[in-house]
Amino acid sequence: MSTTIILDCDPGIDDALAIAFAAGHPGIDLAGITTVAGNVGLARTTRNALAVADFVGATTVPVTPGCAGPLLRQALDARDVHGETGLGGAVLPESGRAPRAGHAADFIIDSIAAAPGEITLVATGPLTNIALALRKEPRLASWVREFVIMGGSAGRGNVTPAAEYNIWADPEAAAVVFGAGWTVRMIGLDVTLQALATAPVRARMESSLGQLATTLVLPALAEYRDGDRDPAVHDVCAVTAVAVPEVFGYRPASVEIETFGRLTSGMTVTEFNTDSPNALVATQVDVTRFWDVVLAAYGSVASSLPRGG
Secondary structure, three states: OOEEEEEEEOOOHHHHHHHHHHHHOOOEEEEEEEEOOOOOOHHHHHHHHHHHHHHOOOOOOOEEEOOOOOOOOOOOOOHHHHOOOOOOOOOOOOOOOOOOOOOHHHHHHHHHHOOOOOEEEEEOOOOHHHHHHHHHOOOHHHHOOEEEEEOOOOOOOOOOOOOOHHHHHOHHHHHHHHOOOOOEEEEOHHHHOOOEOOHHHHHHHHHHOHHHHHHHHHHHHHOOOOOOOOOEOHHHHHHHHHHOHHHEEEEEEEEEEOOOOOOOOOOEEEEOOOOOOOEEEEEEEOHHHHHHHHHHHHHHHHHOOOOOO
16 A cells, blocks of 8 residues: 655755655655755756656656745755756756646645645655745644654764754754654654665666666766765655655654754754654664665666666
């Protein structure tokens, strides 16, 4: 039985790979994509979401744009990591369809209100759209089946020593989200930095994924400037956690967001020894099984694409 999700994202290389995973895994029913400014600006994240969705066969999945900047702060981006287009070296055909009319926050509210308890909300970018939706409709927190994010860290950050990028980009939004009264399933750097597209993994992709590998996955990863390590597919982890939850191990925790610290803004301050948890924080990942699951989903997408490069 599949889980219906809405994916709120900022494509972004790893967001693009998360869309491809969602399109290919039989346990995921992708009901909608919403976009937010983050890795690149909103116009580009929306354009990328449409192009990726169409390329991987999710041609009927609506893409609804949302917030063009954080709730209170100046908009920033991560083009130094994801490239000018946001997709690294991948060049996809432009989508022939337009974004869905309306705002992402309203799409999220309306979709989940129409099916309470049935839709899992997955966020892999800054949490601006989610915070706005909660401000407009606080009952959203009780209507979702589950809320899963790629974001945060119980240890060190990646954009500063204290903060992970998605939380750092809009800490005020993250504070709204973590304080909304639901349990946030937090797939953070503690596990995503173990989900590396190593040379052997990329070789498996090249040998088995055909056009999906040669047009999207490998060119994107080749220009993913994620430090000195092999590229980490952070956002794929969040959707995998919905499809196959047992790939990860979790600990309940209380997570609060630092919004004022000069050196620690965006930090997810995580307390595991607490009587009042608001999050399940992923602390373990079965890396071998993760890649088996991901590559199987990609194989499903690849089998529907034309042969050749």
